[in-house]
Amino acid sequence: MTSYPAPINPTRTRIGWIGTGVMGGAMAARLLSAGYSVTIYARHPSKVVHLQTQGALLADSPSDLAGNSDVIFTMLGHPSDVRQIVLESLISSLNPNSVIIDHTSSHPVLAKQIFDAAREKNSWAVDAPVSGGDIGAREGKLAILAGGNEDVVKWLNPLFDVLGKATFVGGPGKGQSCKIANQIVVGANLMGLSEGLVFAEKAGLDKRKFVEAVKVGAAGSMVMELFGERMIGRDFRPGGFTEYMVKDLGMGLDVGAEEGDDVVVLPGAALNKQLFSAMVANGDGKLGTQGLITVIERINGKSGRQLWI
Numbered sequence: 001m002t003s004y005p006a007p008i009n010p011t012r013t014r015i016g017w018i019g020t021g022v023m024g025g026a027m028a029a030r031l032l033s034a035g036y037s038v039t040i041y042a043r044h045p046s047k048v049v050h051l052q053t054q055g056a057l058l059a060d061s062p063s064d065l066a067g068n069s070d071v072i073f074t075m076l077g078h079p080s081d082v083r084q085i086v087l088e089s090l091i092s093s094l095n096p097n098s099v100i101i102d103h104t105s106s107h108p109v110l111a112k113q114i115f116d117a118a119r120e121k122n123s124w125a126v127d128a129p130v131s132g133g134d135i136g137a138r139e140g141k142l143a144i145l146a147g148g149n150e151d152v153v154k155w156l157n158p159l160f161d162v163l164g165k166a167t168f169v170g171g172p173g174k175g176q177s178c179k180i181a182n183q184i185v186v187g188a189n190l191m192g193l194s195e196g197l198v199f200a201e202k203a204g205l206d207k208r209k210f211v212e213a214v215k216v217g218a219a220g221s222m223v224m225e226l227f228g229e230r231m232i233g234r235d236f237r238p239g240g241f242t243e244y245m246v247k248d249l250g251m252g253l254d255v256g257a258e259e260g261d262d263v264v265v266l267p268g269a270a271l272n273k274q275l276f277s278a279m280v281a282n283g284d285g286k287l288g289t290q291g292l293i294t295v296i297e298r299i300n301g302k303s304g305r306q307l308w309i
Contacts, residue, residue, distance in 0.1 A: 003155075004097070004151065004152065004155050005097040007158075008071075008155065008156070008158040008159060009158075010034060010035035010036045010037075011035075013036065013037075013070050013071060013159075014037055014039070014068060014069050014070045014071070015031055015036045015037060015038045015039070015069060015070070015071055015072075015073065015159075016038075016039050016040075016041070016059070016065040016066065016068070016069030016071070016072040016073065017031075017038055017039070017040045017041075017056075017072070017073045017074075017075075018040070018041045018042075018062060018065065018072070018073070018074045018075075018076070018085060018090075019073075019074050019075035019076045019077075019103075019104070020040060020042055020047065020048050020051065020075075021075070021077075022134050022137070022238060022239065022240075023075055023103075023130070023133075023134060023137045023239075023240070024073075024075030024103070025048070025050075025051065026134065026137035026138045027073070027075065027103070027137050027142075027163050028040065028051055028056065028073070029050075029051060029054060030137075030138075030140050030162050030163060031159065031162055031163075032051065032054040032055050032056060033054070034162045036159075037055075037057070038051075038055070038056045038057070039056070039057040039058070039059050039065055039068055039069060040056050040057070040058055040059065040065075041058070041059040041060075041061065041062050041064070041065045042058070045058055061089075062085055062089040062090050062093070063089060063090070063092070063093035064093075065090075066090045066093035066094050066095070066098070067093050067095065069095070069098060070095070070097075070098050070099070071098065071099050071101065071156070071159065072090060072094075072098065072099070072100045072101065073101045073102075073103060074086055074090075074100065074101070074102045074103065074104060075103040075104055076102075076104040076106075077104070077244070078104075078106075078244075078247060079104075079106045079107045079110050079247075079251075081104070082102060082104050082106045082110060082114075083110060086100060086102060086114055087110070087113060087114055087117060091114070091117045091118060091121060092121075094118065094121045094123045095123070096121070096122040096123060097122065097123060098123045098124075099118075099123065099124045099125070099126060099152060099156065100114065100118055100123070100124070100125045100126070101125075101126045101128050101156065101159075102114065102125065102126070102127050102128065102129075103128055103129060103130055103144075104129065105129045105176070105179050105180075105183070105244060105247070105248050106127070106129070106176055107176060107251055108127075108173035108174070108176040108177045108180075109173065110176075111125075111127035111147065111172055111173040111175065111176045112172045112173045114127070114172075115127070115148060115172035115173075116172075124148065124149060124152045125148060125172070126146055126147065126148040126149075126152060126153060126156065126175070127146070127147045127148060127172065127173060127174075127175035127176050128144050128145060128146040128147070128148075128153075128160075128166065128175050129145050129175055129176060129178075129179035130142040130143060130144050130145070130163070130164065130179075131143040131145070131179065131182050131186070132164060133226060133239030133240055134238070134239035134240075135226065135239065136164060137163075137239075140162060140163055140164055141164050141165075142163050142164030142165075143164060143165060143167070143182075144160050144163060144164050144165065144166035144167065145167060145169055145175045145178040145179050145182065146160070146166050146167065146168050146169060146175050147168075147169055147170055147171060147172055147173055147174035147175030147176065147177075147178070148171065148172050148175070149171075150168050153166060153168045154168075176251075179248065180248055180251050180252040181252070183245060183248040183249060183252065184249065184252055184266065184268070184269045184272075186223060186245075186289075187245060187249055187269065187272040187273075187276065187289075188268050188269075188272060189221050189223035189224075190223055190227065190272075190289055190290065190292050191271075191272055191275060191292060191296075192219075193221075193223055193224055193227065193228065193231065193293075194231065194292045194293035194295075194296045195296055196210070196214075196219070197210070197211075197228075197231055197232065197293060198293065198296045198297055198300055198302075202300070207232045208229075208232060211224060211228045211229075211232070215228070226239075226290075227288075227289075227290040230288070230290045231290050231293045235290075236284075236287040236288050236290060236291040236294075237287075237288055238286060238287060238288040238289075239288050239289075240288065240289055241285065241286055241287075241288070241289075242276055242279045242280060242284060242285050242286070242287055242288065242289050242291060242292075243280055243285035243286065245276045245289050246273060246276045246277050246280055246285075249269050249272055249273040249276065250273060252264075252266060252269050253266060253269060253270060253273065275292060275295050275296075276289070276292060276295075278295045278298075279291055279292060279294065279295055282294070282295070282298075
C-alpha cells in the first residue's frame with residue numbers, strides 16, 4: 001500500500017496538525033521545514049504565531065481542518081482530549097482515504113475505537129506515540145511506536161522520517177501498549193538515576209565525575225544521556241510533563257483489567273507512579289520528569305527545589 005492513495009509528496013499532501021505544545025510544536029515545525037503544507041487548529045492562535053511565520057495556516061475548527069487535510073496529526077494531553085477532539089469531532093469530518101495519526105500517549109482501547117471509527121469513514125487511523133523528549137522532537141530523532149495497518153504505516157514513512165524512526169509494532173492499540181511499556185522502563189531508569197545521584201552526593205562524590213565514570217558501563221542509558229546533566233544542573237524544564245508520566249504509568253497498572261485480560265503485576269511501576277504522584281502533589285506536575293530527583297532528595301532530608309526552569 002505504499003502508493004495509497006497516492007505517494008506522499010510535499011507539493012500535494014496536505015497536513016493537518018492539532019496539539020502544538022513542547023513536543024507537538026517542534027514536530028510541526030519540522031514538517032514545515034521539510035516543505036509540507038501544514039494547517040493547524042489551536043484553541044489559542046496567539047500561541048502558534050511562530051509556526052505561522054514558518055508558513056503554517058490556521059483552521060477555524062477541528063472539522064474545518066479535517067476537511068482540508070489528507071493526513072492529520074494529533075499530539076494532545078490526555079485520553080479525554082483524544083476522545084473529545086479525535087473521536088467526537090475529527091472523525092465525522094474526515095475525507096475518504098485520509099489518515100489520522102495520534103501521537104498522544106493514550107489508551108489502547110481508545111486507539112482501537114478510533115481505528116474502527118475511521119474505517120467506517122473509509123479512512124485509517126494510526127496510534128503512534130513517541131519517545132525521545134523535546135530534544136528528539138527538535139532534532140527529528142523520535143522513536144515512533146506505530147500501531148494500526150502495517151501498509152498504511154509504510155505509506156506514512158516519508159512523514160515519519162522527518163520526525164524520527166517509525167517502528168510498526170502491531171495492530172490497532174499496540175502503539176499505545178508499546179508506549180506504556182516504554183514509560184515503565186523510562187520511569188525505572190529515572191528513579192535509578194535519581195537515587196544514584198543522591199547517593200553519590202551523600203558519599204562526597206563529584207556528581208558529574210560519577211556520571212562520566214559510569215555512563216560507559218552497564219549503568220549507562222539514554223535516560224542518563226538526556227537527563228543526567230539536567231538533574232545535576234537543576235534544569236527541570238519539561239520535555240515531557242511529570243503529570244503525563246503519572247497518566248502513562250497509571251494506564252500500565254490499569255490496562256489489563258480494563259481490557260478484560262489478565263492483570264500484569266508491576267510492583268516497580270506502582271512504586272514509580274507513587275513517586276511521580278508525589279511530585280504532582282508537591283506542585284511540580286508541570287516540571288519535566290527529571291524532577292523526580294527532588295522527591296528522592298526530600299525523602300533524604302534535602303528541602304527546597306533550587307530550580308532553574
